[in-house]
Amino acid sequence: MAFxxxxxxxxxxxxxxxxxxxxxxxxxxxxxxxxxxLVIFMITANVMEFGLDIQVPKVKRVQNTAQxxxxxxxxxxxxxxxxxxxxxxxxxxxGIRQRFHNPTAVYVRAxxxxxxxxxxxxxxxxxxxxxxxxxxxxxxxxxxxQPR
Numbered sequence: 001m002a003f004x005x006x007x008x009x010x011x012x013x014x015x016x017x018x019x020x021x022x023x024x025x026x027x028x029x030x031x032x033x034x035x036x037x038l039v040i041f042m043i044t045a046n047v048m049e050f051g052l053d054i055q056v057p058k059v060k061r062v063q064n065t066a067q068x069x070x071x072x073x074x075x076x077x078x079x080x081x082x083x084x085x086x087x088x089x090x091x092x093x094x095g096i097r098q099r100f101h102n103p104t105a106v107y108v109r110a111x112x113x114x115x116x117x118x119x120x121x122x123x124x125x126x127x128x129x130x131x132x133x134x135x136x137x138x139x140x141x142x143x144x145x146q147p148r
Contacts, residue, residue, distance in 0.1 A: 054111045058140045069107050069134070070096050072126070076111040078118045089121055093129030105132035 054073055072092065073081040080089055087095050096103055106126055110119045126133050 054109050058138045069105050070100050070103055071107045071109060071136075072096075072122060074108070074110040074114050074118060074122060076113040078114065080118075080122060089118075089125055092122065092125050093131070096129075096131070103131065105134055107134050107136050109136040 054075060071083055072087075073083075075081075080087055080092070082092065082095050082099065096106060108119070108122060108126070123133050
């Protein structure tokens with residue numbers, strides 16, 4: 001935004017013919033800050049998928065789905081999370097119904113080192129609450145397979 005005043009005779013100047021000051025907003029620092037923030041967000045966007053470090057089991061065939069469903073994550077220590085928030089196994093169905101509008105299915109992400117007992121308890125709890133349980137797995141990297 002710039003303000004320029006033209007005096008008599010078309011020349012730039014103040015009311016009485018003196019030199020005028022031009023008021024302009026310097027956008028260069030603003031652009032610098034925006035570009036730095038853009039770079040920071042681009043770098044951190046890949047890291048921000050989930051804050052939990054869970055290594056899901058690898059299988060030969062993985063079904064590719066893109067449904068927006070609640071995600072129950074189970075760490076290798078047995079801690080359960082509903083999306084990113086810790087939750088008690090006994091309050092799991094109630095918490096899903098409170099946070100999500102009419103879900104019919106739930107993704108379960110369990111670390112491959114999690115004991116089966118905890119996974120079975122959570123799947124049973126979700127089954128009792130009439131949720132369809134969809135297990136999250138990762139595809140096997142075919143280039144890394146060893147010949148038998």
